[in-house]
Amino acid sequence: MLVQPLYFFFGFSLLILAGGIFAVIKEPRRLYSMAFVLLGAFFTFLSLLVWAAEFSWAGNLPQLILITLLAIPLLGYPLLTLFLLSNGVLMVRRESRTGGNLLSLLFGVVMLLAPLLPVLLGVAHVPAAGINAVTLTGVGLALYLGGIFLVFLCSAWVYRSIPPRKTADYVIILGSGVIGSTVPPLLAARLNKAIELAGDHAMLIPSGGKGSDEDLAEGVAMARYLEEYGIPPKRIIVEDRATTTKENLLFSMKLIEEKSNVLVATSDYHVFRTALLTRDLGIDATVRGGRTAFYYVPSAFIREFIAVCRDNFKLFAVVPGLWIVLNVLILVSGIIGS
Structure with missing residues (x-):
């Protein structure tokens, strides 16, 4: 039975969630506050899902929820790609063709071509170890940047929803x-x-x-x-x-x-x-x-996100740097072992 360990995990998750909410209320101008909220919410949901799977009354509900969660990114990825491409084309038609205004189009093209990279590497006769290393590195970096972007997006939404506490002088x-x-x-x-x-x-x-x-x-x-x-x-x-x-x-x-x-x-x-x-x-x-204007927001918001990453480069670069080094070491060890 996983019930007792789940009690601990559930309590720990609630503690993270409560701490994050308190931090957001106290000072909403921090990214890490929302990171704790989202992390705590994810762990709490995960523990409840595993908990439900332990009891027969839940039936197939946990499995259905898990399948739904897995389907969201599978369906969301092509839909997001299509949205960014269409928005990029609209930006080209209506705005000046500066780098900042073309970001949604650029990201859409990258998302469109990214799944083809392993295929292109295979056509170029890159060894399987190299393809795996590039794929793992790319997926890891995409998940990391996607997570930071989600934190940024939720933080921005929450901050904008909080009314000013005082009348302005x-x-x-x-x-x-x-x-x-x-x-x-x-x-x-x-x-x-x-x-x-x-x-x-x-x-x-x-x-x-x-x-x-x-x-x-x-x-x-x-x-x-x-x-x-x-x-x-x-x-x-x-x-x-x-x-x-x-x-x-x-x-x-x-x-x-x-x-x-x-x-x-x-x-x-x-x-x-x-x-x-x-x-x-x-x-x-x-x-x-x-x-x-709505069509202007995606590129502008991506530009804001890039600026925040630039302003916090040393902090945000630690995890991607370690991940790249780890995959390089795995690749080198695989080449040496073969």
């Missing part, structure tokens, strides 16, 4: 580029969200410097937009030097009185990475986002 608006001196729709959505967050009293800080292809600083262009929409100039403080999100936050905070309640307005896909950055900079602020 200041609202920082992150710039995203202007066309000459015109505010484009993406930036207009941020400004409209800021107007909504500010209410009738909060000060607004449009933040952004002047790019090489812009006629004036983003902060100035945004201030003009706010004035056109009825915000009195006395409630606008322009920050016109920042060139990155980090500078947006740091330069804007220098214009804010101490012990003020701060909200940050950006695009919806950019909310959680900005929230992570506010925590890293020691800024007590809540981040909210303006709506973005």
Whole structure:
């Protein structure tokens, strides 16, 4: 009987789950908090599934649930591939063909071709040991990155669902580029969200410097937009030097009185990475986002995920590095043994 060990495993799983939920409530701007929530939820579900299999009253239910769970990735993979490819084509038609805008198409192509890699290696007469090593390495890395992406996705969703705890004294608006001196729709959505967050009293800080292809600083262009929409100039403080999100936050905070309640307005896909950055900079602020066209979100969100991985490269690279080294050692030992 597995009942007694399952009691321990079930209790341990609940402890992980409870600890993760507590960590998310206390500080939702941490990735590891959601990692514990998902890990605890998975272990709890797994223990309940095994527990149910131990009792006759459950019948074939555990097996059916297990088959369903296995079917999800088998069906989900081609559907996700098709979605990314179609979204990528739509992005090519509607947006500029920059690297960031083509990410959904690129990932779709990679997912389409990845299953063919072992076949191509076989055609190239690569030894079976080499094919196995490449396959194991690829599957392991895909599962790891998929897990981190799931943590990032769930963290972003939970963070966006938490209402601001306080009324804003200041609202920082992150710039995203202007066309000459015109505010484009993406930036207009941020400004409209800021107007909504500010209410009738909060000060607004449009933040952004002047790019090489812009006629004036983003902060100035945004201030003009706010004035056109009825915000009195006395409630606008322009920050016109920042060139990155980090500078947006740091330069804007220098214009804010101490012990003020701060909200940050950006695009919806950019909310959680900005929230992570506010925590890293020691800024007590809540981040909210303006709506973005649905077709634009997949590439933009993938870009945000890549940026988070870049910002935490040393931490995130440990497991893939060890996994690659392990598979190389297995390959070498197999070659030597043969």
